[in-house]
Amino acid sequence: MGGPLLKPVILIGIVYAILKFAVPNIPGSAPLPASLIFLYLMLTTSGIVIFATLSGESKDAFWGPIQRFLTGENIGNLQVLRYGVLLLLPLIVGWQTYNSTAISAAPPAENRTIHPAPPGEYTGLSNPIAKTPDAIQQGKGFYAAFCSPCHGGNFDGKGPASRGFNPPPANFSDPTTIAMLQESYLFWRIKKGGVGLPIEGMPWKSAMPRWEVELPDEWIWKIIMGEYDGAHQSPRTWE
Amino acid sequence: MKHGVSEIATGVIGGVLLVMGFLAVEPVAAQESIAVRAQMVKGLLPADDPNAAVWSSVAPATFPMSPQVHWPTRILEATVRDLSVRALHDGTNVTILLEYADPSEDPDDAAAIEFMVGDKKAHFAHGQPMAQVEGGPVNIWYWKNKDAKGMDMNAKGFGTLSVQTHQDVKAKGAYANGTWKVLFTRPLATEHPEEDTQIKTGGFINIAFAVWDGKKDISGELKEKGSQKAISSWWYFRAEAPPDYSGYYYAALAVGLAFGFQFILIRKLKKGQSA
Known part of the structure; x- marks a missing residue:
């Protein structure tokens, strides 16, 4: 049951859920900034890729389906999904680029220390x-x-x-x-x-x-x- | 090694969901009423008319006011509790409209806008000295009903208020139906950066407000005067920059590059498979 990519996806989902919803509820903790969650997820993803490519066999099992999907060979009615993904990814890249170059509409963030150290x-x-x-x-x-x-x-x-x-x-x-x-x-x-x-x-x-x-x-x-x-x-x- | 179509689908759908998840955690800009935003207008600024029709199309920012309790002589209750602020600029001048409820029109009714000057932080109460931070002066734009004009002033601590030798601020008040509308106008930039706040489009600067109810009590004393006034904390002000479309160009370029990358990648993969 499930392809070789199912476990990584579930794992990343669990890590995300823990960082986003569980960590802020630990006493003395606070919600993690989005950039930090992103960094942790990237680390998790790199870990998975390293693990999946340790042996030649696991590497094939990991990359094989991705390659076949990208080249579109023998994927039957997934062809529509493939075109969707190939169209969506560049658009997401464009959207991210736009967001990062646009001037922020929000005033500068203020990180005020409520109880700073006394003299x-x-x-x-x-x-x-x-x-x-x-x-x-x-x-x-x-x-x-x-x-x-x-x-x-x-x-x-x-x-x-x-x-x-x-x-x-x-x-x-x-x-x-x-x-x-x-x-x-x-x-x-x-x-x-x-x-x-x-x-x-x-x-x-x-x-x-x-x-x-x-x-x-x-x-x-x-x-x-x-x-x-x-x-x-x-x-x-x-x- | 063969993989079923369902396996591929799981992986791909998961991947797409993952990318969307990453995007979902991006912070969204909060839009609270903590800033006055002066939109840029083409054509004439309504700099002389607090009742100009154009003001009704400008969204107000509303700020709560407190009695000035920070420094003696303080008061514990002030007439004005909320202040509504609108602003416009034309690339050269900025005009800021204050609007607030005041049950009576009195000759000593007054209002003021305060800014920091230069890069140094200034305490919101007249830029008074701070123990551990070297503060800067504040620039105060002041209007009083009976003077019927604006006054450009500076302070760096209580008791240091001084009227500038060069006056760049114009002000005009209009009272009707228990509401004051007071309009302040000044060039965005002046030739006196040591004394005047300099407003660059697109950047946020600090702004604060003060209002005096000039009504006299039964003994003939002014209800509010000097340090006895309604005040606000520091908030933000921004003169919006002219529209900038460069973000769209960069985005289009990024989309093109991403498509090119995909095309080359898939071609390489296909060649590898057929080899």
């Missing part, structure tokens, strides 16, 4: 304020006054002033924001604001104020406590 002096700082109910309550009060217009009364990044900002204000109830960060990281981000980001964080786009010009450090540390408590998250710690 050395802000790593490993611990919150100097004792974590008392009073301090947390005070922090929540400061949060309501200074942060909630953008980051939201529900800590979800959907405050009334947030709608025009790109990138949008961080959603603290999302487990991929402050729950992944240490308190010292938040201290840096609040104190230095958007303009304090390194280049990979695209500081020119961030609306986050530089709170060091308006708030004392003590308030910032309390805001951090209030944020974690209000968003029901805990700071990341190094086990």
Whole structure:
């Protein structure tokens, strides 16, 4: 059952399905770029060709049907399909050429790092304020006054002033924001604001104020406590 | 060695499907409303008339606006929440039409467009200094209702706003039915690349917007003024290039080459078989 070309086709299909649909679902993974999937499929195809041409016999079994199809000898009513393929392939080449030479209609892609590395002096700082109910309550009060217009009364990044900002204000109830960060990281981000980001964080786009010009450090540390408590998250710690 | 017709068919159909699969994984250009696209027009630009009929045939890009909260003195609520932007160019001048809802016409109503200047990135809030990135200035095109003209300005940080000695920007506003239409016009290129944004057709540049509601409250204070305004983030602007057909020529050439390659390949294979 099946020709010598059936197995390679199925194999390539399986590899494609894994790369396209299975890999993005692995925790911590992301969808692969089309160019990378293409590269993997080309590698798979080259592997198959090398394997199929290891011996003279397997080489004949692999290339024989392809040669016969291309030359059109003794292929009976597949002749129509052959003409179709011979017509289709050059058209695909033309289409690809057109696409690669056409000016892109899309704006440049932006690969903004959401949590870039903080400057050395802000790593490993611990919150100097004792974590008392009073301090947390005070922090929540400061949060309501200074942060909630953008980051939201529900800590979800959907405050009334947030709608025009790109990138949008961080959603603290999302487990991929402050729950992944240490308190010292938040201290840096609040104190230095958007303009304090390194280049990979695209500081020119961030609306986050530089709170060091308006708030004392003590308030910032309390805001951090209030944020974690209000968003029901805990700071990341190094086990 | 003989192979059945069905075997060949399996292989060939599989191969064709594979090629189509490769093509299917090619990324498709996303068309979201993140850019203003100025189409090129032949003939007269509607540079003096915000209500010109031609504008209704131009697709708008719509951007959400936020109150300016980035820097004191901030405001937490601004009148304008959405801004609609259309643009056209004729290869020499570009004209950009802002349209937004404002319940009242006031002498201090104002609007502005902001661009980066040169290759350096500039912070969207007046190009204010960044700690780890050397930023550049911003070029601001400003219009105020009572001035009835455009103003060409620069800034590199808050408090550094300055009016240029050479004015290249024209602006005109028209108010009707609770809507402002404000038209800005400038040559695509100017002789002052250090101060003016230079617009080359076909390339994307950054653009941002600001709007002030010049209404006075009961105490006679302006509701929005200075840094108290509605603002947008950086978005993209492109003056579309004239139509370019070279892609079709290259594609035709590629098709010809591919046919030639097939022809030679099959001839070689046939010769090999008969030998």
